[in-house]
Amino acid sequence: MAAYDLFVVGxxxxxxxxxxxxxxxxxxxxxxxxxxxxxxxxSASTKLIHGGLRYLEYREFGLVRKALQEREVLLRAAPxxxxxxRFVMPHDEGQRPAWMIRAGLFLYDxxxxxxxxxxxxxxxxxxxxxxHALQPAFVRGFEYSDAWxxxxxxxxxxxxxxxxxxxxxxxxxSLVAAxxxxxxxxxxxxxxxxxxxxxxxxxxxxAAGPWVSSLLHGVLRVGSAxxxxxxxxxxxxxxRRFEHPYAYIFQNPDRRIIFAIxxxxxxxxxxxxxxxYRGDPAKVAIEPDEVSYLCRMANRxxxxxxxxxxxxWQFSGVRPLLDDDAGEAASVTRDYALELDTARAPxxxxxxxxLTTYRKLAEEVMEAVAxxxxxxxxxxTADAPLPGGDLPGADIDAFVQRQLxxxxxxxxxxxxxxxxxxxxRMEALLDGVADTADLGDEIIPGLFGxxxxxxxxxxxxxxxxxxxxxxxxxxxxxxxxxVGALQRWIERHRAGLGD
Numbered sequence: 001m002a003a004y005d006l007f008v009v010g011x012x013x014x015x016x017x018x019x020x021x022x023x024x025x026x027x028x029x030x031x032x033x034x035x036x037x038x039x040x041x042x043s044a045s046t047k048l049i050h051g052g053l054r055y056l057e058y059r060e061f062g063l064v065r066k067a068l069q070e071r072e073v074l075l076r077a078a079p080x081x082x083x084x085x086r087f088v089m090p091h092d093e094g095q096r097p098a099w100m101i102r103a104g105l106f107l108y109d110x111x112x113x114x115x116x117x118x119x120x121x122x123x124x125x126x127x128x129x130x131x132h133a134l135q136p137a138f139v140r141g142f143e144y145s146d147a148w149x150x151x152x153x154x155x156x157x158x159x160x161x162x163x164x165x166x167x168x169x170x171x172x173x174s175l176v177a178a179x180x181x182x183x184x185x186x187x188x189x190x191x192x193x194x195x196x197x198x199x200x201x202x203x204x205x206x207a208a209g210p211w212v213s214s215l216l217h218g219v220l221r222v223g224s225a226x227x228x229x230x231x232x233x234x235x236x237x238x239x240r241r242f243e244h245p246y247a248y249i250f251q252n253p254d255r256r257i258i259f260a261i262x263x264x265x266x267x268x269x270x271x272x273x274x275x276x277y278r279g280d281p282a283k284v285a286i287e288p289d290e291v292s293y294l295c296r297m298a299n300r301x302x303x304x305x306x307x308x309x310x311x312x313w314q315f316s317g318v319r320p321l322l323d324d325d326a327g328e329a330a331s332v333t334r335d336y337a338l339e340l341d342t343a344r345a346p347x348x349x350x351x352x353x354x355l356t357t358y359r360k361l362a363e364e365v366m367e368a369v370a371x372x373x374x375x376x377x378x379x380x381t382a383d384a385p386l387p388g389g390d391l392p393g394a395d396i397d398a399f400v401q402r403q404l405x406x407x408x409x410x411x412x413x414x415x416x417x418x419x420x421x422x423x424x425r426m427e428a429l430l431d432g433v434a435d436t437a438d439l440g441d442e443i444i445p446g447l448f449g450x451x452x453x454x455x456x457x458x459x460x461x462x463x464x465x466x467x468x469x470x471x472x473x474x475x476x477x478x479x480x481x482x483v484g485a486l487q488r489w490i491e492r493h494r495a496g497l498g499d
Contacts, residue, residue, distance in 0.1 A: 008029065071147055086145055173192075210318045229332055403418070
């Protein structure tokens with residue numbers, strides 16, 4: 001039976017971040033995830049690394065400050081998948097007063113040190129590039145900085161780094177039984193084929209996201225004073241209505257906000273909703289009235305209307321928010337809490353959290369782990385790039401230009417996508433490649449055999465969905481028959497990669 005210092009349940013951003021931090025401190029670590037990495041909440045976000053401007057309205061000053069500090073850390077750690085973005089907030093007299101917005105933006109600018117991002121300002125939308133796509137009634141607004149992220153890739157890169165530092169990452173593996181004694185947890189895992197494996201661990205971390213409470217009360221048979229409130233967030237993706245690089249934040253009559261963000265070059269991502277959810281988190285799906293709501297709210301602002309029947313992609317996720325007895329779902333805290341149970345072998349459970357603060361959460365988890373396992377290694381992740389993020393000056397644009405010169409016989413659009421997806425790890429993907437013929441079969445448009453093999457070998461991808469939606473977003477342009485062709489290709493080549 002394999003024995004570990006730390007066993008982490010959950011392959012979302014919190015679980016992957018904890019596994020990475022722990023492995024880097026010299027602990028033996030195993031992470032299990034019942035599906036693919038980032039297959040639930042962590043791939044269904046609004047794709048932002050941000051402080052959360054609207055949380056200031058709920059006086060969440062500590063959370064916003066922590067998130068803004070982490071925004072700077074993550075911009076340095078993964079410049080290939082995280083980048084600065086300027087947001088434009090159109091304003092009219094029916095919204096929050098302009099003085100209140102100016103005060104909030106001033107606070108947002110100064111709650112934490114900004115090293116890379118410019119501050120906020122007022123804008124005249126009649127002259128600003130972002131104003132051209134808006135209805136002419138909007139003549140003034142505000143502009144501020146935040147950052148975008150490839151959310152699922154952020155999870156994968158943390159899991160990759162954990163693995164490269166010695167952690168075992170087991171996807172499609174469920175924790176089905178657990179026995180606790182004074183020294184360790186005895187755990188039983190079941191893989192997707194029904195096979196079972198027994199392992200033991202000195203400490204268990206429950207980072208199961210929407211399943212954190214059900215895991216406690218079910219398999220682990222442990223009570224808790226804390227709980228999560230499941231809140232559904234849905235998004236739509238439509239054809240992009242504008243050519244400029246700005247994103248929008250729209251205030252709506254129900255006092256909620258939605259974002260409209262440039263996405264994958266040709267598209268615009270619009271979301272999110274906030275609805276309480278009581279079903280199976282694995283079966284969450286967007287409803288037609290949510291699509292209509294997002295179109296209706298966006299159409300209050302955009303000059304060219306968005307119709308529900310033109311949605312190119314839609315997705316929903318369940319956010320496991322720390323239950324703070326708030327009334328409306330939108331006002332529930334996005335902060336997190338940790339609960340340490342030291343009765344016999346220690347157990348730590350993670351309640352809540354958000355994408356931006358995952359690394360800080362992992363450091364706090366490791367403080368609790370150190371108190372139980374006696375590990376005295378210091379924090380290390382604040383200054384450590386994620387895989388592919390070790391770019392000179394964290395300058396992705398300069399990196400792209402160098403790669404275009406290095407591989408002149410490959411399609412420029414392909415090189416740019418590789419650079420902005422894999423960063424410096426594209427060296428491994430293109431090892432031995434001189435021109436397009438060396439990339440292998442073009443399985444579907446834009447996806448060659450060399451990339452698919454890399455994703456299966458290095459990034460834990462096992463299915464067409466893993467590749468098309470969580471490792472890349474090539475699924476946006478893939479027809480059903482192309483998805484089937486990729487899945488058949490994977491099945492033919494899986495054995496050669498050791499599966």
